[in-house]
Amino acid sequence: SREKESKGWSKRNMPEPPPLADTISEASLPRVCRIIDGLIKAMEPMGCSLAQDLTFMVRGERVTFSVSEAKDEIEHVLTKEENLLMLKYVEEKRRYPSTPTPTIRKHDHLYNGRLTFAIHNQKYFRNGKAYVLEDRLGDIMVQFYEVAEVVRREREAREEAERKRLEEQRKKEERIKLYNQEVALTKALINAAKDFDLACKIRAYVSATEASGEADEVVAKGVDWAKKKADWLDPTVAKRDELLGEREHGKDEKEKQRNEGYWS
Numbered sequence: 456s457r458e459k460e461s462k463g464w465s466k467r468n469m470p471e472p473p474p475l476a477d478t479i480s481e482a483s484l485p486r487v488c489r490i491i492d493g494l495i496k497a498m499e500p501m502g503c504s505l506a507q508d509l510t511f512m513v514r515g516e517r518v519t520f521s522v523s524e525a526k527d528e529i530e531h532v533l534t535k536e537e538n539l540l541m542l543k544y545v546e547e548k549r550r551y552p553s554t555p556t557p558t559i560r561k562h563d564h565l566y567n568g569r570l571t572f573a574i575h576n577q578k579y580f581r582n583g584k585a586y587v588l589e590d591r592l593g594d595i596m597v598q599f600y601e602v603a604e605v606v607r608r609e610r611e612a613r614e615e616a617e618r619k620r621l622e623e624q625r626k627k628e629e630r631i632k633l634y635n636q637e638v639a640l641t642k643a644l645i646n647a648a649k650d651f652d653l654a655c656k657i658r659a660y661v662s663a664t665e666a667s668g669e670a671d672e673v674v675a676k677g678v679d680w681a682k683k684k685a686d687w688l689d690p691t692v693a694k695r696d697e698l699l700g701e702r703e704h705g706k707d708e709k710e711k712q713r714n715e716g717y718w719s
Contacts, residue, residue: 474509475487475509475522478521478522478523478524479522479523479524479566479570480524480566480568482566482568483524483566483568483570486570487522487570489589490522490570490572490588490589490592491505491522493589493592494511494592494595494596494599497592497593497596498511498513498596498599502514503599511599513599513600513602513603514600514603514604514607515607516603516606516607516610517606518574518575518599518602518603518606519574519575519576520572520573520574520575520599521572521573521576522570522571522572522573523570523571523573524566524567524568524569524570524571525566525567525569525570525571526564526565526566526567527564527565527567528562528563528564529562529563529564529565530561530562530563531559531560531561531562531563532563533559537557537559540557540559541557541559544556544557568582569581569582570582570588572588572591572595574595574598574599574602575602575605575606577602577605578598578601578602580594580595580598642705642707643704643705643706644705646704646705646706646707646708647690647704647705649708650688650689650690650702650704651688651689651690651691653688654685654686654688654689654692655685655689657681657682657684657685657688658682658685660681661678661681661682661685664678665678683696684696687699687702688702690702690704
């Protein structure tokens with residue numbers, strides 16, 4: 456019957472339904488296969504091929520296509536089970552007026568054999584009154600080549616956009632890197648300048664002490680020690696201290712204190 460032929464696939468027991476099972480009826484599958492086979496035979500000599508995911512490779516570009524089948528809306532005829540359900544409902548309604556009405560669809564949508572062949576969701580070929588798809592294979596093939604050019608331009612535009620995005624990202628990361636380097640160098644310069652300033656202050660203090668004329672043996676020994684500490688603090692001298700080691704002039708005061716802390 457027409458209803459049986461126009462229903463969709465019974466996929467309940469199918470581990471892997473056919474690729475077009477959601478868009479065409481089982482009855483139309485052989486016809487669709489013949490259409491696709493005709494395209495393969497016409498296009499393969501020109502270097503085209505059909506991929507496993509049902510896309511055509513045309514001039515190195517992957518061109519998608521789809522096949523769908525239209526449906527007619529008809530009044531739903533109750534099945535045997537639905538008739539029994541309605542009889543049960545009528546009986547229960549007499550005893551229990553609040554019994555809800557069973558939900559049964561009013562219409563069925565049956566495949567009608569009218570096919571639509573779409574290329575890249577841009578070009579459509581439909582069965583018409585004057586022709587069927589089989590008569591348009593040449594036109595469909597031409598459209599595959601034209602759409603392949605569109606796909607190529609779209610791909611190149613995406614690649615160019617991605618190239619620009621990556622280049623901009625690289626420049627941004629480079630700017631961040633240079634900025635952070637500049638910040639670090641500036642901080643190191645400021646920290647070294649603080650050490651230099653402190654060393655100059657110690658030397659000035661030592662000179663004032665020596666000029667006071669009170670440089671006895673203890674003070675003289677202290678002055679010598681202070682001069683050595685000034686040389687240790689001064690980044691232009693950077694003398695290594697016997698106990699404290701080398702002064703890391705570029706680090707801030709907290710880091711210096713942590714690195715020069717007491718031994719426990």
